[in-house]
Structures are given as C-alpha cells and as structure tokens.
Amino acid sequence: MSPLRFNAFVMNTNSHIHHGQWRHPDAQQVDFESVDVWVNLAKKLEEGLFDAIFFADIVGLYGAGDGPYDVNVREGLQIPNHDPAVLLSALAVNTEHLGLAFTSNVLQQHPFHFARQISTLDHISKGRVAWNIVTGTLENGARNFDLEHLPDHEERYKWAQEYVDVTYKLWEGSWDEGALLKDRERGIYSDPSKVHKIYHRGERYRVDGPHLPSPSPQRTPLLFQAGASDDGRAFAAQHAEGVFIIAPTPEIAADNIRETRRLAVAAGRRAEDVKFYQGIAFVVGSTEEEAKRKEQELEEYLSIDGYLAHMNYAAKEDGTSYPPDTPLADVETNASKGLLTWLRQSITDHEPVVADVAALLSGRRIVGTPEQIADQLEVWQRAGVDGFNIFNWRIPDSYTEFIDHVLPVLRERGLAQTEYAPGTFRQKVFGSDYVNERHPAAQYRGTFGGKS
C-alpha cells in the first residue's frame, strides 16, 4: 500500500463541524482569534508530516435565508469567524513544509485582487499555498455582497468558470518564464518584453492586467474543490487537483471517485491528475474500551442544536428549533441539493427525521485503537481514496492524538510518509511545481506576448 495523505480540516472559528465540543476545558478553538492557537497547531502538524492545514470558510451564516441566527451565535457556530487568508503568513514563517490551504468564495473578492493575494502568499510560503474553490450556498452570504439573492446553482458555476479563467490568465499568462531578471549591472529588474496585459473581457469581469506579482513558485496554487452536485462534480473534474468528498461509506466514495475521474478523462485530463480526500474524524484509545469511553465523553458535550443549525434545519421562523422527530419532509429548509443527496444515500431503512441529520453528521467518525483505525483507513484506501481531511473535536487534541498514536502505526504499515518530499506543495503531491499541460490553466502560458 502507498502512503496516505493527511490534511487537518479546520476553520478560523470556534465551532466548525463538531458542535458543542468547545465547552470541553481543553478545547483551544474557543480562543481561535489568538494566532498562537494556529501557530502551535501548524508546528504540531508539521511534526506529524501532515500535508496541509486546510481552512474551511464561509462569508455568511448557516441559517434559513434572511431568518434568525440565534443558535449560530449562541453555539459559536462559524460565527465569529475570521478571514483565513491574512492568517497564513504567520503560519508560513513558523513552518517549512506544511501546505497552507484555504477556502475562498468567488463572491468575496475580485479575481484580480484575489490572484494577487494568492501569488503573494505563494512567494511568502515558498510555494505552499492551495486554494479550495467554492461558489457559496448561503443566501444570507450573497446578501453581504450587494446581491438580493444567491444566484442559482448553474449560474454560480458559470461565475466560477469565469473567475478561475481570470486568475489562470494572471497566474500563467501575464509573466513569461524568465521575465524577472534582477539584473543590477544592466539596471533591468524585469524584462518589459515578457510582462503582458491580459485584457480579459467576460460577462462579469473586465481585467486588463498585467498581474502585479512576479510568478510565484507554483504560479497557480494547488487547487481543491468539493462540489457534490452534478455541476460541482463537472467543475471539479475540469479544474480540481484535490477533491474533498464526504462519502457516507467507502462504497459510495468509490462510486464518486470513479465518476469524477471519468469526467476528468472526458475533459482531457488523466485519472491520476485528481486526488481524493475523504472527510473524517477519529476517536483514539489505547484500548477499544478507552476509545469508547472517550466517545462517550464527546457525546456529553455534543450539541444537537448546533448540528441542526449547521444543516439549516434548526431555525423555525420564530428562531426555535424543530423537534428532533420532525420528518425532514416537513421542514422548511434551505438545504443544498448535495445534502439531500447525501441523506438519501445514507438513510435507506426509514423516512429521515431531523435527529438523523445530527446523528449522521456527528457519526462520521472512526472509533478505536490505532490498529483498528489503521484497518479502517485501509478500507477507504482500497475504495480509491488518496488521503483524508481530518475533522476535529478539539484543537489541538484531536490532531495531537492522531499524530502521536495513530501515525506511528500507519508508518509501520507503509500507510503514512516518513519524511517530507522537498519543494512546493504541488511538487510534494504531484512531482511538479506547476499545473500539468492537461490542466485548463496551462492554455494561457505564453499566449499574451506582443500585447505588452
């Protein structure tokens, strides 16, 4: 078996996925606004040879449309939440190898400025930046950005297509290879014949360029995506180098992977151009009994209200929660198509009720000894998964336990890397600094000459 890849899936907030756990006295996510929490975690992850710290992000509130958000605020459920992009350079200067992945919605920044931020961070980190491309699913998030309503699914993916197109032109096409000279003798910092405007003219954006930063170590950052809908999967097949899945079973993961790889090949890429990361959480014990006891402790802190709000089922018009036995069919919801698909895939033996959402969400975990966990990870690997985005109950404990107790067992079995490969994030994962020639970003290399 080849080594699996591991990312810590976190968010610059208090309660990200596993709600209520922040109340545990050892939960440091409570103080997420303190940079020390993240610097210490990043150092620990690097000690454990993790590929990356991977920041989720949202630019609104999980909750129904323009409705109440009391549960979110009370639970610290992704509010307050802070921008991950401006945090990353603090982590970059405290690590050497750890990848720095973050989520950015096409809604939230203009692509000209976003591309510049990415390039700046890729320079600062010496090529360790990854972008998780999202189009946003929150009605109230869109209302923070001048929109009256969230555009529909198809429209959002068209938007994302143009957005990445602008960034690809800037990253790959605006500066030719060898443009940056720093030639003190001749007084030529960069070669004017090799720095080009891009003159993008599209439906939403008009961007002249040139790209202001010089080419960064990776140019285009390593690209992640997590779309589960048909549009989302088609987008991932075309653009993503890492796909983040949350499959209820290894079998369903295998289906997802097979289908996305088929679409990638149809789009002119190769099956191996896309890696798949399953989202998962662990409860580790030195014995099975200890693991179960720790699981029970987690259950004590678990907030059903939090899980429900997270999945948009919590809030009735008056801000109170639906009773747990409410059939999902009776819930007025904003839930995404992806969630409903996932519920249908997961619950087949009865008509789902509200409580099932929380149970499913909180249940996506492997509980056991390091050996038992390793056995399970092998099952996922055989299903075609390349690695894992690991959720946490507590920061840093969830990662510390995995690093200290599970990784040594995985290493013995050849299931985890024993040292970092040198170079950029993409170099470590795919063996090259730049996107390969089959990726849509590559089409813009060397195409803007003559327009300087």
Add this chain to the structure above:
Amino acid sequence: MSPLRFNAFVMNTNSHIHHGQWRHPDAQQVDFESVDVWVNLAKKLEEGLFDAIFFADIVGLYGAGDGPYDVNVREGLQIPNHDPAVLLSALAVNTEHLGLAFTSNVLQQHPFHFARQISTLDHISKGRVAWNIVTGTLENGARNFDLEHLPDHEERYKWAQEYVDVTYKLWEGSWDEGALLKDRERGIYSDPSKVHKIYHRGERYRVDGPHLPSPSPQRTPLLFQAGASDDGRAFAAQHAEGVFIIAPTPEIAADNIRETRRLAVAAGRRAEDVKFYQGIAFVVGSTEEEAKRKEQELEEYLSIDGYLAHMNYAAKEDGTSYPPDTPLADVETNASKGLLTWLRQSITDHEPVVADVAALLSGRRIVGTPEQIADQLEVWQRAGVDGFNIFNWRIPDSYTEFIDHVLPVLRERGLAQTEYAPGTFRQKVFGSDYVNERHPAAQYRGTFGGKS
C-alpha cells in the same frame, strides 16, 4: 519639545520612491518577495521604537492611461508589487509593539470582506493595525476592476464615503460590547441579543451583515489618509487620525496642517484629533563630509527615468521618455491635481521642465550629521508636524542608520520616545483603544439593536 513619531514608509515592491537605488549591492528590496526581508526590518524598527511599518500600495501601474509601461517593468518601479495585507501576520508574530499600517484602495476589495480582513489582522496583532484609505488615481488600475475609466475625483470621494460608512457599521455597530462571552458552563459562546445585522443600503453597496469577526482590540483600525486635493483634504479632516503630507517646505506644511485642522474642527472634531506625518528621507554621516559623500553615491545609482515614470512623465506614445528639458506644459500627462499643485508650490523661479520633477522628488531629503538632522526635524516640528514617514534608499540600511545614529541624538533632546507605551496602536498614539466619540465611526455604536 515632545517626542516625534516615526513610521517606516515602505512598499511590498522593489523600487518604491527612490528609483535606481536597488542596484546598490546592499539593497535588499531587490528580494522583497522574501518574507525574511520584512521580518528582519520589522524587528529592527521595533528595536528603534518606531511607531509603525507603513506599507504604501497601488493596484495598477504608474504610467499614462492604457499606454506603455516598459520603464516601470525595467526599473522594477512598483511592479512586481505584492499585496501587503497578507504579509502582515508574519510581521505580527515577530514583533510585539510595532504598528502595522497598510494602504488599501476602495476599488480593490468589497467593504464587507475588507472589514473582515482588518478585524482578523487586528485580533492577530493584538490591536496594531492601521488602514491608509486611498481612492486610487490610476486609470489603468481602475481597468483591473471592471471599470472602463477611473471615476472622477468627486465621484471617487463619494465612493470612499460610502465605503468607510459600511466598514464603520460593521466594526462599531454590528457587535455590542460584551457580546462575546465564551461561557462554557452555560454553553453560550456569544449573546444573540448583542450581534446585529446592519442592513446597509447605499448607492454602491448592499450589505446585510452581521460582521463575521468579533470586535477586535481597536474595532476601527487607526485611520490614515493622504489626500492633497480639496476633496481629499475634506475627507481627511472628517475621517483621518493620521494625515500623511509631503510638503516641499515646513512653511507649506504649516499651512496644510492649519487648514486641515480648521476643517476637522468645522466637522465637529478637535484639532488634536488629527496627527500629521511628513514624508522624508535621510542621508546620515558621522561628519558632514561623509554625509555628502554618501549622497554622491546615491546620486550615482539614481534613475531619472524611474523618477519621471513615477510621476507619469516618462512615457511618450512610443514608450520612450521625454527629454529632460521638455517644459511640463508640453507633456501629455495623467498627473494628479495634487502633483501639479505641489509643483506650482515648489517651483516659483522658472517654468518647470521635466527634469525638475525628478530633481524635486529625489531631493526631498535631509543630508547631514545626526545633530544636523535633529536640528532640521525640530524645524518641521515647530511647523506643526507630529512625526515622519521615512522613505528609504535601501532596505534595511536607510532605517538601520537612522535608528543607530540619529535616534540616540533625538532621544537626548527629548525628540524620540525612550520606550513604547503599552497597548494598541491607537492607545499608543491617542491614549484610547477606540475612535473617540467625535469620529464619524462612533455614531454607529449601539444603533443596530432590535434587528438581530
């Protein structure tokens, strides 16, 4: 005399103000993409008890409209340039007191997201962030952000008014004092009755909120502005806590300061609510002869082409430069009104020619021994200046020399602080963490209750 305040005026680029100097073998700005250059500089500035590192920024190219930019690229003249915002957290974790000021144009980011970045950085730095508000003067910069043309001066300041209004609502009004509880016992992270949407509806922006970050140590960052036009000065008088001026003489500075303070008082603020920082460069020698010799060395590296391009006079339609003796009246230029005003104030004895622009720009310097420099700074202080934004010839030498040789003399005379005051950037400068009640941001405190 009271202590003067000092900021290092820099830019995340190779050639910021004093062009050609990057060719000197000791000039580290050549490698500005390396975070080490900035971390080392920030540490040195903190050792010298500087108030802040102050990043300029532009989102386009100095050059005529949509014309050639060969000189800019060759000189490394503010291209490549990198985003300062994402660099700051690396400096925050390597310093304790140094202020982190940066420029952001209202063009470049949506105010909802920008406000979130600022709050995140203010948390990370424990209250050390300052924002230099600019509206942008570059035609080609506007063309990177979907605009066909730069809006006119009046329109840009109207835009900026709405932009700061959105950010003030988010920073001051969205979260009441005491909203953040982190109460593990009761399971209340924040109090839902104290976190409000802002429902901003304006000409350009529609922003519902709530602000996603919790209140940062300063809430509204310390606000700088540098407008020299009538509209710019009126804006500064209303919003700025620090005004950056580049006066040709102390007398002209005194006039500027008097007029802006008069406008501030007319706007309901007090004269002392606004501090003034003169832009300046130093050439330090242990003797006058050494200073002159060092000045001569600087002259050898100086690039006239660079200074000309910086002020938009370099490029004819074919990309070549105007001869130095071309009367300014004959030059087709995009130069801002502020520059022309400045030239008229500065050159009164002859009809200005192209070479005068470069001479004036490069000449804004004080050359001499530490004692001679201290004498000159006293003259500026008597004109009403509170501190200085110090330009550099070389990073880090220009600052190292000032810190090691000039500051001790200033300290002896009581003209420089001998230790940092505790607390946030605003606490250090004005004695309070938040904007005072006379500032327009203060009007939004406690005004959004009942809308949660």
